[in-house]
Structures are given as structure tokens and as C-alpha cells.
Amino acid sequence: MDKKERILNALRELFREGKAGTASVSDIAKKAGIAKGLMYYYFRSKEEVMDALILREYEDIIASCNEIVVQSGGSAIEKLALLVKSYRGAYMDETLDEYLHMPQNAAIHQKSLAQILSSLSKVVTCIVEQGIEEGVFTCGYPGGYAEVVMSVLTFLLDPGIFPRSGEEYLIRLRALAEMSEKWLGTQEGSFGFLYGAG
């Protein structure tokens, strides 16, 4: 494993142990089993290690969602349902998630939301194009649909930015389903998977 990976794994380990907040650069280096001087060759500060770890965690989530969808070989709607399910079920370490939602970490939070939006929009665009080819969807802007859906999932439904009750959350998922059915021209209820129906 390359040294950069080892440093990121060490920090992730420290997060799991609940020690990431107070860990120094030396602690991270020690955990990774590399010299502190060498650490600075890869990262200029603890913040840089944190940011790199968060972006890597999201890359893993995105890659795994994409793989599940591509390998499923299902219809366009089945793939969208599978993507939403994988994305929601993706495991993000709780302490890492808390870290992301602290005001002083808003910059990396924003960056990671933009990263998810850009990457998963490409996956959704492919699925919508498949649906158009299958004759199930009609949509002039598959990429536009993809980005709007991802804006809702990453920004509007982020519990750190907009704290909401379960019911308030659900009504937004119902609205997203109505939008999808009308925009893509599918039957009412076909996006029921968004709010747990069908």
C-alpha cells in the first residue's frame, strides 16, 4: 500500500477510536508507521489529511454505488431505485459525518457535496438515457434531470444544512417522485420507491 493510503487509513482508524479530534500530526504518523518528516511530504497539515480522507470516503461510496447499478443489468427505473437505495445505505463513519457538519469544516463539506453531485449525476444521466432508449422515459435534458435530483438529495435533504422531522423529509421525497414522474413522463406511482412505496 502506498504511504498516502497508509496515512489516510491511520486517520480513519483514529476516527473510529474517537481520537481524531485531539490527534496531532505526530499521532497520525505514528499510527501509520511512518516518520513525521515524511508526513509533511504528503500533507502540509492535519486539515489536509482530514480533507483527503473525506474525499476518499466519498469516492469509495460513489464507486460502489456505480458498480452496483452497472452490474445489476436492470431496467432504467430499477437502476434508479437501486442507486437511491445504495446511496442512502452507504456507510459513512458517524464521527466523520459529525466532523463534516461542524461550521469550521463547511468548506470541505461543500466540496464533498459538489463531488457527489458531479459524480453521481453522470451515473443518473446514463440511466435516464437508457430509459429514453427503452422508450420508457421522455426527457429533453437527461443531464439536467440528473443534476436536479442530485441537488435535492445532496443539498435540500442534507440534515446538517436543513434539519427536518421524518414527516418533513418524507413530503420532499413525495415531491421528488411527482417531479420525476411528470418530467420523465412515467406513470403515477412509478417513483414510489423514493418514499418507500411500490
Place this chain on the structure above:
Amino acid sequence: MDKKERILNALRELFREGKAGTASVSDIAKKAGIAKGLMYYYFRSKEEVMDALILREYEDIIASCNEIVVQSGGSAIEKLALLVKSYRGAYMDETLDEYLHMPQNAAIHQKSLAQILSSLSKVVTCIVEQGIEEGVFTCGYPGGYAEVVMSVLTFLLDPGIFPRSGEEYLIRLRALAEMSEKWLGTQEGSFGFLYGAG
């Protein structure tokens, strides 16, 4: 004018003079014509004054957009067009806008985007409900439509979060128009005002 307002006006003046970045709490107090000790009664730090100024600027923009729309007395589509026009034309001091897009100010940026989204969504919801009453729109979730549109305008189209060319920007506005026409059940082209047509 109350002292808090005077402090915020002083900082805005310093922004206009290009001196906000280097100004100290003393400089702000001096400009506001109040004792430095009194400053700390209202704000604990320069950052707090900055944040309060930005939220006030956005409140002003929101209030003015709302007023223009309410006073127009137009049809629902005319009001939506007017709202988008007022929002886009709203003046935000350039240096303040630059400040908002610096990584270290991401927290207040995120907070201000959430503030615009929540406030203007209420205005859009009222307009959509008017359109439903007029028999021009059909939509099961007027509040959902409003929030999705505002998520696109505040997050997806924020040039600081997603830098884009003019053409990339335009295609997203065309997608938003398609979404609006299909979701609200209006004629193709009726939301052409979003991308400068009609």
C-alpha cells in the same frame, strides 16, 4: 438608527472602500462612531459582524424581491418571471460576494444559501398556489416545486460552488424550464423567461 445597524453600515462602507479585509474591530467601531467597548456588547468578533452583515444583505434582497412580486398583481407565470428577474438583478456588493466565496467563509455562505432558499421558497409556493387557483398550474406539491427550483438557483447554479461557462449555465436554465413546464403542466415554452426567450 440603532447601534447594531450603525455597526453593520460601517462595515459595509469599509467593504465599499476595499478596506474590510484588513479592518480591525477598532476600525469598524471608529467608522460607526461608537466606543470599541460597546462594539463587544453587540458582537464578539469581527467575524460575527461580517456574518450579521451578510445575513442582513440577503434579508434586504429577499424582502425587496417579495415586495416587487406582491405589488405587481400579475398572473402566476408573470410573478415567477418577475421574481427570477429581481433575484438575478439584486445587487450584492462585489467584495462581499468575493468574501462569501472564500473557503474559510464556507459556513456563512452555506447559512446564507439556506436562508435564501427557505425565504424565497415561501414566495414561490404562494405563486404556485395562485397558479393552481387560476387553473393554470397542476401540482400536488407546490412547496416541493418551490424548494427544488430554489435548490437549483442557490446551489446548482452558484458559480462559486460549480464554476461553469455561459453555455453550461444556459443549458441548466433550459432544463429547469422543461422541468417547470412538465411539473406544473403548462405549455412548452411558457417558462422561456428562464433562458431569455418569450
